[in-house]
Amino acid sequence: MQYRRTILKNFILATGLLATVPSLAQETKMPVVASFSILGDFIKNIGGDRINLTTLVAAGADAHVYAPTPNDAQKLVQAKVIFINGLKFESWMDRLVASSGTKAAIVTSTKSVNPLKSKDAHDHTHGAVDPHAWHDIANAKTYSINIRNALIEADPAGKVVYEKNATLYIDKLNILEAEIKTAMVKIPASKRKIITSHDAFGYFAKKYNLEFIAPQGISTDAEASAKDVAKIIRQIKAEKITAMFVENITDPRLLQRIASETGIKIGGTIFSDSLSSESGKAATYMDMMRHNSEQIVQALN
Numbered sequence: 001m002q003y004r005r006t007i008l009k010n011f012i013l014a015t016g017l018l019a020t021v022p023s024l025a026q027e028t029k030m031p032v033v034a035s036f037s038i039l040g041d042f043i044k045n046i047g048g049d050r051i052n053l054t055t056l057v058a059a060g061a062d063a064h065v066y067a068p069t070p071n072d073a074q075k076l077v078q079a080k081v082i083f084i085n086g087l088k089f090e091s092w093m094d095r096l097v098a099s100s101g102t103k104a105a106i107v108t109s110t111k112s113v114n115p116l117k118s119k120d121a122h123d124h125t126h127g128a129v130d131p132h133a134w135h136d137i138a139n140a141k142t143y144s145i146n147i148r149n150a151l152i153e154a155d156p157a158g159k160v161v162y163e164k165n166a167t168l169y170i171d172k173l174n175i176l177e178a179e180i181k182t183a184m185v186k187i188p189a190s191k192r193k194i195i196t197s198h199d200a201f202g203y204f205a206k207k208y209n210l211e212f213i214a215p216q217g218i219s220t221d222a223e224a225s226a227k228d229v230a231k232i233i234r235q236i237k238a239e240k241i242t243a244m245f246v247e248n249i250t251d252p253r254l255l256q257r258i259a260s261e262t263g264i265k266i267g268g269t270i271f272s273d274s275l276s277s278e279s280g281k282a283a284t285y286m287d288m289m290r291h292n293s294e295q296i297v298q299a300l301n
């Protein structure tokens with residue numbers, strides 16, 4: 001460890017990086033926790049070398065129905081800042097925070113995002129909102145600004161670094177946003193309906209004028225009813241819907257059943273509530289948005 005650090009230090013001195021990037025040793029980095037992988041990627045981009053990031057819900061896992069471990073409580077105790085999505089995405093977090101006794105700042109990353117109302121017919125609570133705000137890149141920029149501000153507040157010495165990283169990242173998001181917009185306008189008006197497992201793409205749908213139809217609601221915590229499945233099967237046949245995608249976090253069997261009953265083909269996998277593993281197609285938020293858009297454009301053209 002000491003040896004590796006010396007090598008790194010020599011490398012930094014030799015390349016002159018030290019002057020521009022105030023790098024910190026592992027033990028002096030600010031401990032930060034992210035609730036799930038997509039949020040973790042935003043934080044990684046903005047916190048860079050100054051933070052030591054832990055993500056609770058791993059890539060590929062479902063944050064709606066996560067069961068925290070005693071080890072997670074320990075991570076919260078050690079953290080200086082804890083980032084959550086909010087909009088009731090992490091239903092398990094309040095209890096975990098309370099039981100851990102952590103003194104960390106809890107930051108809601110969707111602060112000042114304009115939330116979409118849930119169209120979930122099962123959700124009878126008034127004013128229920130759709131938590132999947134990250135599927136609109138405009139919101140990803142809001143997440144980035146909230147993260148930047150919270151990191152500066154917790155670690156004022158890193159202000160310049162956080163500001164620079166956030167600006168660079170938002171620049172990249174702007175380019176991606178323009179790229180996807182250009183690809184999406186080419187989809188014919190008659191082909192803008194897509195079947196997925198759960199209602200995770202409301203923000204994406206609104207932005208690009210698409211319609212996502214899902215047997216499960218905005219959360220994965222309840223099974224789809226037989227009535228809802230039958231309704232979707234009728235709709236696919238009546239409206240000749242041709243695009244259907246399984247999600248990385250949900251069991252594909254229900255959609256496979258719908259596929260076999262309607263003859264609709266499963267277009268592949270899109271990423272809804274979690275990134276892929278490092279070697280997968282959606283290892284970062286930007287890769288995820290690019291992959292999802294490409295898959296959708298391909299299926300609808």
Ligand SMILES: [Zn+2]
Binds near residue numbers: 218
């Ligand atoms: Zn979801």
